[in-house]
Amino acid sequence: MKIGKFVILLLVLIFSMSGYSSQTILDSPLAGSWYPSSSVVLKTQIDKYLDNVKEKKLENVIALILPHAGYVYSGQTAAYGVKEILGKKYSRVVILGPSHQHHMKNMVCVPQNIKAFKTPLGTVPLDEKFIDKLKKYPEVKANDPIQVHEHSVQIELPLLQYALKEFNLVPIVVGQLDINTVQKIGDILSSLIDDKTLVIASSDFTHYGQRFQYTPFSLNFQTQDKIKRLDMGAVKEIEDLNVNGFNSYINKTGITVCGSNPILILLAMLPTHTQVKLLHYDTSGMQTGDFSNSVSYVSMGFTGKWDTKNHNVKKINETLTQSDKDALLKLARKTLVYYLKNNTMPTPKEVGIKITPNMCREMGVFVTLHKDGRLRGCIGEILPTRPLYIAVMNQTINAALHDRRFHQIQIEELPSVELEISALTPPKPVSSYKDIVIGRDGMIISKNGYSAVFLPQVAPEQGWDLAQTLTHLSQKAGLSSGAWKKDSAKFTVFQAIVFNEKSK
Secondary structure, three states: OOHHHHHHHHHHHHHHHHHHHHHHEEEOOOOOOOEOOOOOHHHHHHHHHOOOOOOOOOOEEEEEOOOOOOOOHHHHHHHHHOOOOOOOOEEEEEEEEEEOOOOEEOEEEEEOOEEEEEEOOOEEEOOOHHHHOOOOOOEEEOHHHHHOOHHHHHHHHHHHHHHHHEEEEEEEEEEOOHHHHHHHHHHHHHHOOHHHHHHHEEEOOOEEEEEEEEEOOOOOOOOHHHHHHHHHHHHHHOOOOOHHHHHHHHHHHOOOOHHHHHHHHHHHHHOOOOOOEEEEEEHHHHHHHHOOOOEEEEEEEEEOOOOOOOOHHHHHHHHHHHHHHHHHHHHHHHHHHHHHOOOOOOOOOOOOOOOOHHHEEOEEEEEEEOOOEEEEEEEEEEOOOOOOHHHHHHHHHHHHHOOOOOOOHHHHHHHHEEEEEEOOOOOOOEEHHHOOOOOOOOOEEOOOEEEEOOOOOOHHHOOOOHHHHHHHHHHHHOOOOHHOOOOOOOEEEOOOOEEEEEOO
């Protein structure tokens, strides 16, 4: 009996070792249903789709929106986007596909143990280093079953294999996200990509009909035109690179764009000067002549160059519109007046300020007070742990009443006090003080339990160079003036978008 158990255990061990590669290579279950299982037939099908696209229209493609239905329905529309990257070289492709099977509130999913994806056209290795970096973030979960069961990412692979031949894959299944998490994921991905990265947002557009529980208008001879107008409204927001506009359009119309969150993440990532082009539009209703249940397919291309250096600063600056900045400054001042009169914190509603989605982003912030051109108080928080508007309200009170360098501000002083807000990117460690850029970076020095921080605007305002700045920073921390030169000194940097009542 014992020998029998030993043999069984040995066989299980041998089997598991011999099957290791099959456990780490996802053999896509879509072959034979969503597209042909024969490599010859599949290549012929894709080749036919691409032949129907007469010419390329774009240069320097950095991203695409592609549909993810079965190829018989969406393959031709997808080919219009794929044609634009045919024969191009990308070292990495990030595919963002919505989760149809699993509920993931404010989470995205990457593979845990899977090392490659396999289709009839071959095996695509995963970019394991990139994925390992993603796994460090709390918004990213690693789960292989979710990857196996989700078609929205896998459906794009044969098309990309045909067009690009060789690349490393980053498959990301996207859950149900609020706008704050969208921005976080966009910032995370933007900090990791390079100029050899292609990003795909996988999405179908309007799902009309009882089957999809979406019938905003009745079925009649105008249904085709109404569906198209609905889709083109979403396309317009995408063409404007409008994260909040697209999100508002989705919420307002209820339009069933299943990949809205992948598209939102893409929009949050794209540089300011990205060019956008609608390449093709189709619906299953137009293909079958039956609009009782119809799905829309869109192919869009994005051209330009990824901003891999100052993305966080630019995206925050783009996210906080001028009206957002004005509202935050009014909120800070009215909060301070209310607190000095009532000795209690107001709500935004009590001081007449409407909170926008942008103001709800979790961000670090410093509030600075000046009087007659001189510093009158400055306190803040570096880490993004709560919505920006709440941080602004609290740090305004702290800067006015709890900065130990100054006596508390009195209400009669307020007409001569100017408020300044610095919205911060998440802090990141650097290997050396030599990586700090004056005028761009805020900085924190840490050594032997001592630390101090300077906002990015401090050095330019004082006319200091890097050495002078770090000398003053060391002294502020209670260290010797040359402590910054020692290897034991550690530095963290962040950037800030600075706006004040004077500039307003």
